Amino acid sequence: MSDIFVTNKVCRDFIVGKETVHAIKDVSITIQEKKLVALKGRSGSGKTTLMNILGALDYPTSGEVMFQGKNISQASDKERDDIRRYKLGYVFQSFGLLPLMSAYENVEFGLRIADIPKAERKKMAQEALAIVGLSKRMNHRPLELSGGEQQRVAIARAIAHRPAAVLADEPTAELDSRMGLQVLKLFRNLVDNEGLTVVIATHDPAIMEVADVVYTLEDGQVVQGD
Numbered sequence: 001m002s003d004i005f006v007t008n009k010v011c012r013d014f015i016v017g018k019e020t021v022h023a024i025k026d027v028s029i030t031i032q033e034k035k036l037v038a039l040k041g042r043s044g045s046g047k048t049t050l051m052n053i054l055g056a057l058d059y060p061t062s063g064e065v066m067f068q069g070k071n072i073s074q075a076s077d078k079e080r081d082d083i084r085r086y087k088l089g090y091v092f093q094s095f096g097l098l099p100l101m102s103a104y105e106n107v108e109f110g111l112r113i114a115d116i117p118k119a120e121r122k123k124m125a126q127e128a129l130a131i132v133g134l135s136k137r138m139n140h141r142p143l144e145l146s147g148g149e150q151q152r153v154a155i156a157r158a159i160a161h162r163p164a165a166v167l168a169d170e171p172t173a174e175l176d177s178r179m180g181l182q183v184l185k186l187f188r189n190l191v192d193n194e195g196l197t198v199v200i201a202t203h204d205p206a207i208m209e210v211a212d213v214v215y216t217l218e219d220g221q222v223v224q225g226d
């Protein structure tokens with residue numbers, strides 16, 4: 001199986017006043033295709049910083065990040081934009097749905113941003129909502145859905161354009177444990193049945209039930225991986 005993300009001694013520093021915060025230090029990890037990989041660790045351990053770097057949303061201060069064999073830390077803005085738009089999908093803690101649009105419209109809007117032609121958008125949006133089990137709720141607006149359902153709409157939006165990988169930052173933090181587990185199992189299904197690679201940053205202990213590989217971060221360093 002091939003590697004989809006490889007980081008080599010990645011560091012990210014933030015300058016705050018006169019101090020330098022070493023948010024992540026010398027992180028070297030490999031993420032294989034079609035796996036569910038967890039980045040686990042306490043608040044402040046560097047999970048979001050590493051996710052943003054993997055997702056081409058931020059640059060490392062030093063070190064290399066490879067995505068599908070390409071060094072994205074040195075890629076042009078256009079190449080990075082294309083990776084974000086076409087190759088990756090993102091899921092955030094607070095769902096990020098547009099409140100005045102229905103579930104279907106939220107997913108369809110994501111497909112417009114990914115430049116999917118109009119003629120294909122309807123079928124792709126409906127398929128993505130079917131995968132997350134929300135075909136019957138697709139005309140509901142976010143506030144007419146439970147938190148778990150809203151997160152499933154956000155997942156449908158993240159997968160509808162058929163990216164290679166989905167990056168989810170604390171996707172269960174605003175859900176109770178039952179709904180959180182449902183969402184984690186949905187990610188597991190996406191890996192097993194849709195051939196996606198999923199990377200989840202979380203401190204939710206239930207991740208241990210679904211992850212293939214867990215990297216534990218402590219003070220910006222990977223202390224454990226299996």
Ligand SMILES: Nc1ncnc2c1ncn2[C@@H]1O[C@H](COP(=O)(O)OP(=O)(O)OP(=O)(O)O)[C@@H](O)[C@H]1O
Pocket residue numbers: 014015016021022023024041042043044045046047048049050
């Ligand atoms: N933009 C920034 N400016 C300054 N410091 C930052 C910035 N982003 C992150 N940090 C610092 O880097 C460290 C790692 O933060 P990060 O958000 O990656 O951790 P985290 O594990 O995702 O935490 P949480 O679970 O609370 O989101 C923290 O000490 C944080 O204060």
